[in-house]
Amino acid sequence: MIELRGLVKTFGDLRAVDGIDLTIGQGEFFAVLGPNAAGKTTTIKMMVGLIKPTEGSAVVAGYDIQQSPLDARKRLAYVPDFPFLYDKLTPLEFMQFTGQLFNIDPDKVRHQGAELARRFHLDAFLNKSIEGLSHGTRQRVAIASALLHDPEVFVIDEPMVGLDPQHARIVKDILKERSGQGMTVFLSTHQLSVAEELADRIGIIHQGRLVAVGTARELRDQSGRDEALESSFLRLTTESTESSEPEPTQPA
Amino acid sequence: MNSASQPSGLKLLAGVHLRQHWRRLKGVMSQSRLLSATILFFLMGYCWLSFAIFHRAMRFIGSFPGLGDLLIERMLFLLFAFLFALLLISNLVITYSNLFRNRETNFLHSLPMHPNTIFQWKFLESTVVASWAFIFLIAPMLAAYGLVEQVDWTFYPMTCLLILQFVILPGFAGAWAAIALARYMDRRAFQYTLLAIGLVTLAALAFWLKAEQVTDDMLETRVMLVLDRLLRNTQFSQFAFLPSYWLATAVISWSEGASSATLFFILVLLSYGLFLGGVTMTFPGSPFYEAASAVQSRGSGMGWPGLRFRRHRRSHSNDFGSGGWLHALLSLPWWIPLESRAVLIKDIRVFWRDTSQWGQSLLLFGLLAAYIINLKNFSAQLNNPFWIHLIAYLNLGACSLNLATLTTRFVFPQFSLEGKRLWIVGMAPIGLNKVIQIKYTLATLISLLVTGSLIVLSCYMLRMPWTQALYFTLVILVMSLTLNGLAMGLGVIYPNFKEDNPSKIVSGFGGTFCLVLSFLYIVGTILILAVGSPWAQQARPLTTGIAWVLFGMLSLGIGYLPYRLGVRRLKYLEI
Incomplete structure (x- = not known):
């Protein structure tokens, strides 16, 4: 469902993403972890076609995102950390707009939209202007709208930011449930507990490289020590820093 | 999927945007x-x-x-x-x-x-x-x-x-x-x-x-x-x-x-x-x-x-003790408290690094300066004091209109933008009143430097005596104080903490109101001062005196009052 082949992105002299090879199967829940500025968001942007890779390719749902962007995007949903929503529309109107953009039958939009609104606890907000909604509610509107067209691949960046524990639980449950139904999920997060709880496999990106991939248990076992995922993560990202050549300092 | 009746993307976007604009307009009207x-x-x-x-x-x-x-x-x-x-x-x-x-x-x-x-x-x-x-x-x-x-x-x-x-x-x-x-x-x-x-x-x-x-x-x-x-x-x-x-x-x-x-x-x-x-x-x-x-x-x-070189150098200056030449320069007036100096330095840096701010100011006043410098080619024909004073008043109008555009564009959104950083500036012991005061002082000083120079230049090109140059300089001083006070005051009264983009903050209700009031003030001032001009054919000291009293009252009402109201509003401000 997602195939990243030798993905490289350079910004001037800096290699922000440095040769990532990764295959994620259908229905797999993949979480990517990494320190700040590790290259997670750049990888995601290349995956969804917002930026062109310097080298390599990203294939989503069987389509190369650069060669057949429209075919890929029809099967893809992307929710960034701060999703854009039209402030003066209501969530209901926004979902209708999304439905039309993805060419979904209006009856299906009505039915599916109502179901998603119910699941995401959005019923009370459906006819309120988006500009007056809290960050958490906006986040839920964005996720619900992105799920409307039943995407085959769902890419989400920091989904839990701004969500209270109850709504975070709902989002986790729905994503896990959809993953069980065959939707591939690629989730980027800083919350190790979220990755550990939800992901079938976890990848750790550091300094643009995929330094480790595996299940939470496999990552813990790599160290040969009985340690928490957090310790493995810290060790992997520290070791990787120490073993690599010092990066040339980039202009800020 | 419903391929038969798919609306075009352009149509969809037009529909969404029309709806957004209509609601925005309704919001403004209501x-x-x-x-x-x-x-x-x-x-x-x-x-x-x-x-x-x-x-x-x-x-x-x-x-x-x-x-x-x-x-x-x-x-x-x-x-x-x-x-x-x-x-x-x-x-x-x-x-x-x-x-x-x-x-x-x-x-x-x-x-x-x-x-x-x-x-x-x-x-x-x-x-x-x-x-x-x-x-x-x-x-x-x-x-x-x-x-x-x-x-x-x-x-x-x-x-x-x-x-x-x-x-x-x-x-x-x-x-x-x-x-x-x-x-x-x-x-x-x-x-x-x-x-x-x-x-x-x-x-x-x-x-x-x-x-x-x-x-x-x-x-x-x-x-x-x-x-x-x-x-x-x-x-x-x-x-x-x-x-x-x-x-x-x-x-x-x-x-x-x-x-x-x-x-x-x-x-x-x-x-x-x-x-x-x-x-x-x-x-x-x-x-x-x-x-x-x-x-x-x-x-x-x-x-x-x-x-690249400039940024490279900046990224390597990791010495927290050194504040650069600006810090050194602003340390010279020792009476300015440290916290006020910090806000001042921050504002000057932000202004300097935002090319659009000083770029637009430079272009607007550059055009005016080019025109004023060219006046010397015409002043030889201007023997009649009526024309000289008319041009001087028109120059005053042009200069203040430019200033009004810039105060509305750049001074008005200052408080709204600061609201975003309230976690640091608003929570600091300096207090928001002081922050507003510093911003107002800085904006007024920069305005005065530019507008005052242009007015002096205009008077020089028109070969006016120094007393008349002083008169027009005094007028632009009061107008700069007023226009900055109006923009700063209304910026506090009508804040918009949701927007990051200053031009969107200005295009809201408060910004438009500020622009309208500024223009009305300028037109009113020029008319009052022209009618009560001490160099009019039938000028009387009483008329000039009344004109200045009216000018003073108008300036207080348009500049000082909104500023005071803004400062008072800060006490009850909830963000």
Whole structure:
């Protein structure tokens, strides 16, 4: 469902993403972890076609995102950390707009939209202007709208930011449930507990490289020590820093 | 999927945006009917005043025996040529921001929407935004022209058609230029380039259009020669390949009943519009996507070597103890408390690093300075004190209008932007009152430095005695204090903490109100001071005294009062 082949992105002299090879199967829940500025968001942007890779390719749902962007995007949903929503529309109107953009039958939009609104606890907000909604509610509107067209691949960046524990639980449950139904999920997060709880496999990106991939248990076992995922993560990202050549300092 | 009845992406986007704009308008109307009525009244007042001035000016110029029509025609050519250049620049800047610095564009790129469709929508949006002011500016002028030339009713719909055909051309040029610049240049380099182009153009124009010295002798004996010399430098506006030439010729031809000439230029505009439109609406998808990807991919690390060097040096200055030359400079006035100095340094740095702020200020006041410096070429003919004082008052008006534009654009949103950083500035022991006071002082000092210098220069060029120069300097001092107080006060009374973009903060209700009040204040002040001028023919000390009292009261009411109300509001502010 997602195939990243030798993905490289350079910004001037800096290699922000440095040769990532990764295959994620259908229905797999993949979480990517990494320190700040590790290259997670750049990888995601290349995956969804917002930026062109310097080298390599990203294939989503069987389509190369650069060669057949429209075919890929029809099967893809992307929710960034701060999703854009039209402030003066209501969530209901926004979902209708999304439905039309993805060419979904209006009856299906009505039915599916109502179901998603119910699941995401959005019923009370459906006819309120988006500009007056809290960050958490906006986040839920964005996720619900992105799920409307039943995407085959769902890419989400920091989904839990701004969500209270109850709504975070709902989002986790729905994503896990959809993953069980065959939707591939690629989730980027800083919350190790979220990755550990939800992901079938976890990848750790550091300094643009995929330094480790595996299940939470496999990552813990790599160290040969009985340690928490957090310790493995810290060790992997520290070791990787120490073993690599010092990066040339980039202009800020 | 429902392939049979899929609405086009363009239609969908148009629908969403129309709905958004309609709700925004309704929101504004429902906030305060009085304020909406004031703004409407102001707009109508502008149209009427602008029309009246153009009408009188054209009738006056048209009355020159044998030369009137020639001069009016040349005025039209010149005006359209300058407005065409301004349209090019505004289309470039607005399209660039709309295509490459816009969250909606990024959002749309992640959807199954062809880059062509995204581009087409953003192009239409940008062209409308960039062109409405042009239409607003020329509509009263063309109405006045029609009346002076006594045209029939067909002139007005024909002019509308021509203008629509015309404004789309700089839109196409701006869009392609924006794509090319985004592809090969980073944002800062783009801003500096634009500024450099603006300054070079200004310098070239100042040199090219430099007024020539005309002696009294020449005016009496060789009027045609003088006129020829004065008009020679404006011949560029009649260059046959300029779209502004096509528009002006078509308008003039229709007013003269030369319908075949008008038809010819309509077809010229149409053919260019169709050709460029065809190219722009068909092919930009791929270059647009490439450029958007380049903008997103470009940290701020790319750019020109000079810029890279500067940032490199800044990134290596890790000594927390050293604050640089600005810190050292502001340490000299020892009486300024440390915390006030910190806010001051921060504000100066933000101003300096925001090219758009000082770039726009520089261009606006640069134009005015170029005009004032050129006054020396005319002052030899200005023997009559009436004309000297009239020009001095007009210069005062132009200077303060420029200042009002800048205070509304840059001072008004200051508090709203600071609200975003309230976690640090608002929570600091310095207090918001002090922050507002520092911002006000800094803005006023910078304003005074520029406007005061221009007014002194204007008086010098007009060879006015120092007492009169002092008089006008005092007036601009009070006006600077007032306009900054108004912008700062209303900025606190009508804050917008949701927006990051200052231009969007200004385009809200408070910003518009600030602009309207500023303009009314300037018009009121100039009228009061002109009526009570100590150099009027029948000037009396009592009239001058009353004028100054009224001026003082108006300034207190428009400047001090909103500032005080703003400061008082800070006590009850909830963010």
